[in-house]
Amino acid sequence: MVRISRRAFIRQILMAGTVVAGFPAAALGRQYRGGEGMPWEAGQTHTPYYGTEPGTFFTSAERACVDAITARLIPSDEDGPGAREAGVVEFIDRQMAGFFGRGQRWYMSGPWPEGLPTQGYQSQFTPAQLYREAIAALDAWCETNRGGSFAALEEDAQDEILTGIESGDVTFDGVSAETFFSLVKENAIEGFFCDPIYGGNRDMVGWSYVGFPGARYDYRDFVHHDGARIDLPPVALMGRPEWSAAQ
Amino acid sequence: MVQKKPAVDAVLVGFGWTGAIMAQQLTEAGLNVVAIERGGWRDTPTHFPPTIAQDELRYYWRHEMFQETARETLTFRNNPAQRALPMRRWGSFLPGEGVGGSGVHWNGITYRFLPSDFEARTHNEQRYGPLPQDMTVQDYGVTYDELEPHFDTFEKICGISGRAGNLGGTIQEGGNPFEGWRSDEYPNPPLEMTFAQDRFEESARAMGLHPFPAPAANMSRAYTNPLGLSLAPCTYCGFCEKYGCGNYSKSSPQTTIIPVLMRKSNFTLRTNCEVLHVDKHPDGTRATGVTYVDAQGDVFEQPADMVILCAYQLQNTRLMMLSDIGEQYDPVTGQGVVGKNYCYQVMSSVQVFYDDAFTNGFVGAGALSMVADDYNGDNFDHSGLGFIGGGYISCSTTNARPIESRPVPEGTPEWGSAWKKAMRESFLKTTSVGVHGASMAHRLNYLDLDPTYTDAWGRPLMRMTYDFTANDRRMTDFITPIAADIARGMGGREIKINERTGSYDSMPYQTTHNTGGTIMGQSPADSVVNRYLQSWDLHNLFVMGAGAFPQNAGYNPTGTVAALAYWSADAIVNQYLRDPGPMVQA
Numbered sequence: 001m002v003r004i005s006r007r008a009f010i011r012q013i014l015m016a017g018t019v020v021a022g023f024p025a026a027a028l029g030r031q032y033r034g035g036e037g038m039p040w041e042a043g044q045t046h047t048p049y050y051g052t053e054p055g056t057f058f059t060s061a062e063r064a065c066v067d068a069i070t071a072r073l074i075p076s077d078e079d080g081p082g083a084r085e086a087g088v089v090e091f092i093d094r095q096m097a098g099f100f101g102r103g104q105r106w107y108m109s110g111p112w113p114e115g116l117p118t119q120g121y122q123s124q125f126t127p128a129q130l131y132r133e134a135i136a137a138l139d140a141w142c143e144t145n146r147g148g149s150f151a152a153l154e155e156d157a158q159d160e161i162l163t164g165i166e167s168g169d170v171t172f173d174g175v176s177a178e179t180f181f182s183l184v185k186e187n188a189i190e191g192f193f194c195d196p197i198y199g200g201n202r203d204m205v206g207w208s209y210v211g212f213p214g215a216r217y218d219y220r221d222f223v224h225h226d227g228a229r230i231d232l233p234p235v236a237l238m239g240r241p242e243w244s245a246a247q
Numbered sequence: 248m249v250q251k252k253p254a255v256d257a258v259l260v261g262f263g264w265t266g267a268i269m270a271q272q273l274t275e276a277g278l279n280v281v282a283i284e285r286g287g288w289r290d291t292p293t294h295f296p297p298t299i300a301q302d303e304l305r306y307y308w309r310h311e312m313f314q315e316t317a318r319e320t321l322t323f324r325n326n327p328a329q330r331a332l333p334m335r336r337w338g339s340f341l342p343g344e345g346v347g348g349s350g351v352h353w354n355g356i357t358y359r360f361l362p363s364d365f366e367a368r369t370h371n372e373q374r375y376g377p378l379p380q381d382m383t384v385q386d387y388g389v390t391y392d393e394l395e396p397h398f399d400t401f402e403k404i405c406g407i408s409g410r411a412g413n414l415g416g417t418i419q420e421g422g423n424p425f426e427g428w429r430s431d432e433y434p435n436p437p438l439e440m441t442f443a444q445d446r447f448e449e450s451a452r453a454m455g456l457h458p459f460p461a462p463a464a465n466m467s468r469a470y471t472n473p474l475g476l477s478l479a480p481c482t483y484c485g486f487c488e489k490y491g492c493g494n495y496s497k498s499s500p501q502t503t504i505i506p507v508l509m510r511k512s513n514f515t516l517r518t519n520c521e522v523l524h525v526d527k528h529p530d531g532t533r534a535t536g537v538t539y540v541d542a543q544g545d546v547f548e549q550p551a552d553m554v555i556l557c558a559y560q561l562q563n564t565r566l567m568m569l570s571d572i573g574e575q576y577d578p579v580t581g582q583g584v585v586g587k588n589y590c591y592q593v594m595s596s597v598q599v600f601y602d603d604a605f606t607n608g609f610v611g612a613g614a615l616s617m618v619a620d621d622y623n624g625d626n627f628d629h630s631g632l633g634f635i636g637g638g639y640i641s642c643s644t645t646n647a648r649p650i651e652s653r654p655v656p657e658g659t660p661e662w663g664s665a666w667k668k669a670m671r672e673s674f675l676k677t678t679s680v681g682v683h684g685a686s687m688a689h690r691l692n693y694l695d696l697d698p699t700y701t702d703a704w705g706r707p708l709m710r711m712t713y714d715f716t717a718n719d720r721r722m723t724d725f726i727t728p729i730a731a732d733i734a735r736g737m738g739g740r741e742i743k744i745n746e747r748t749g750s751y752d753s754m755p756y757q758t759t760h761n762t763g764g765t766i767m768g769q770s771p772a773d774s775v776v777n778r779y780l781q782s783w784d785l786h787n788l789f790v791m792g793a794g795a796f797p798q799n800a801g802y803n804p805t806g807t808v809a810a811l812a813y814w815s816a817d818a819i820v821n822q823y824l825r826d827p828g829p830m831v832q833a
Binding site: 035036037047048050072073074079100104105107111113117120185195209211212219222223225229230237 | 325
């Protein structure tokens with residue numbers, strides 16, 4: 001009886017969003033008695049987990065819309081790769097399918113009065129819900145006003161709409177276009193520059209583009225660079241593509 | 248049903264820097280100590296080894312090592328006329344959680360406050376006349392001279408890399424000439440500086456300022472501390488603040504104290520256990536222990552002869568409120584003290600963009616920085632300026648993690664091809680001169696319990712009412728242009744000034760230097776704890792942390808937080824245990 005209710009309780013707190021990296025035991029109350037030295041248990045290294053597996057949240061229409069938006073935010077152009085080469089939409093899809101999309105670690109209890117600009121995110125929607133609602137509203141707006149879904153429009157027309165959202169000229173009913181746009185911007189940047197294990201920054205194109213050497217761990221030889229360029233190929237948590245047959 | 252644990256000499260609530268310091272000092276004195284930590288066990292080899300530590304998305308943007316707002320957050324408003332709403336996700340500051348607390352993911356900038364900072368009211372009124380009525384600034388009740396040995400202890404535990412500017416009253420070339428006297432040199436020499444710091448130093452010196460290397464809890468060489476724990480030389484990897492160090496190069500409770508504690512039979516740590524409140528004796532003169540809930544949902548009572556709150560400033564303040572200890576501050580009458588004098592930090596910066604030179608910001612360390620302290624505290628004449636306090640001006644190279652670090656010149660659009668190109672051109676050719684400004688207490692900046700929103704256990708969230716004050720604005724308006732002058736002299740193509748204007752915004756990251764709420768002082772009428780961090784209400788209750796600061800100085804708080812913890816531990820061991828009772832008569 002006790003055991004069952006305890007299990008139910010644990011399930012409840014896990015659902016509520018407590019940080020557990022694959023091992024629910026990590027979230028249980030523990031006692032470490034002094035005199036036994038530093039705790040050590042096999043198999044407890046907290047390697048990355050969330051967002052490293054393919055996840056699917058978007059419908060194909062939603063995916064096309066997010067792909068089109070992020071390709072305008074970080075365009076592929078003559079200066080270098082953009083969101084498309086980096087796999088930004090793949091990254092965002094995984095994020096929306098996981099705890100981030102569910103708003104699982106955020107405080108999401110009401111009431112929900114209108115917030116002030118200094119009070120941050122006050123949408124009742126989780127990030128995934130916000131994407132879903134706002135994409136539907138954006139595509140409906142585009143159909144009505146421009147005769148096609150956002151993804152089907154010319155790039156100039158897309159830019160004009162995004163600029164309109166930013167300035168508050170384009171708004172939707174029931175969901176804040178501005179809050180959505182600001183979240184997409186944030187997620188697009190994350191997808192362009194995150195470690196490739198999360199599906200974005202594919203082949204480290206974002207890092208290579210700006211000259212970031214990635215997950216290196218020792219620059220002692222370079223401290224006295226005195227303003228000269230340090231040209232190091234980037235390394236990710238899994239190494240470099242040529243180090244691994246899997247890639 | 249509440250289960251009762253065997254009684255102990257002392258129970259610590261929270262196990263970060265102050266918890267580790269207290270545990271070490273009290274177990275050395277022979278006490279039986281239990282520490283109760285809300286988060287989980289965390290250590291270098293299992294949680295942030297160098298094979299996984301450099302993960303910007305996970306550790307910063309997905310808040311791997313921070314408190315979850317889903318479980319508990321706070322509500323925020325700029326002034327009492329507004330309705331406070333929950334911080335649904337963190338922004339301006341990032342409270343830590345888990346063993347080691349924020350001491351795991353700090354940058355390691357380890358200052359001592361100035362002697363005059365501890366006597367802010369007396370010192371400034373003597374020099375400049377009465378302070379404005381709404382400025383509720385006060386003296387700490389403890390002096391720099393009294394804290395000096397404890398600063399020294401902490402610097403040696405941490406192996407701080409730095410250069411003394413004032414050894415026993417004698418000014419030292421290359422150090423901070425404005426600092427309080429030091430009984431000893433730093434245990435390690437300064438970190439090696441990069442191009443950006445060199446340019447800053449040159450420019451500041453040309454302006455007649457006194458640049459020096461920031462005191463850093465990043466090792467400039469291999470070091471073994473007085474407890475026998477060894478740290479490795481910093482590798483300038485650029486993943487310090489918001490990250491654990493995989494290299495044992497950053498001082499943290501894990502690298503400097505905890506391994507020694509875990510060998511002691513008179514110490515016990517309980518993790519994933521959250522203290523719900525401090526239990527009080529019916530006679531109202533002392534605490535009897537704490538009540539906590541573990542992650543399985545079982546509730547326990549931990550009886551103890553002493554209760555020491557070692558959680559983050561926000562948590563300590565809230566625990567005092569939830570335990571109904573002391574009188575809650577009322578901003579209308581000015582009565583009450585719990586939640587009073589919430590302060591923060593007033594930050595601004597000036598970016599420098601180079602054409603040909605590479606700053607290579609990824610070669611960095613948390614506290615790799617040259618600093619000018621000429622406009623901090625009362626290091627300059629404030630006559631006619633209309634404010635007190637100041638801030639240090641520094642050029643740091645802590646990182647170039649690209650999700651966070653995206654410098655672009657003035658006038659660049661926020662997205663599209665023009666943004667992308669500007670980001671590429673600037674990414675490795677930018678540095679920044681920062682102003683780290685003090686925050687002076689004001690009658691209307693305070694903490695209390697929210698009337699509407701509750702945490703995962705159904706208890707009221709804390710409510711923060713805060714905005715920058717007239718003093719803050721005059722201070723930042725005066726110092727930011729000086730930082731801009733230094734920046735102009737650093738040889739770049741252009742600069743971009745990021746002033747601190749408008750109301751405090753709870754979202755853009757500024758700093759996790761929240762202070763006040765359980766302030767220290769000289770009488771129960773003006774403070775929650777006395778000069779030994781002992782509660783005026785319950786003599787066996789002690790409250791650590793930056794909550795004790797009556798106002799915040801223009802420095803990073805950890806050095807002073809730690810010195811106060813050692814000072815308090817010393818008073819407990821050498822005075823309180825001999826004759827338990829109030830150490831200062833009200």
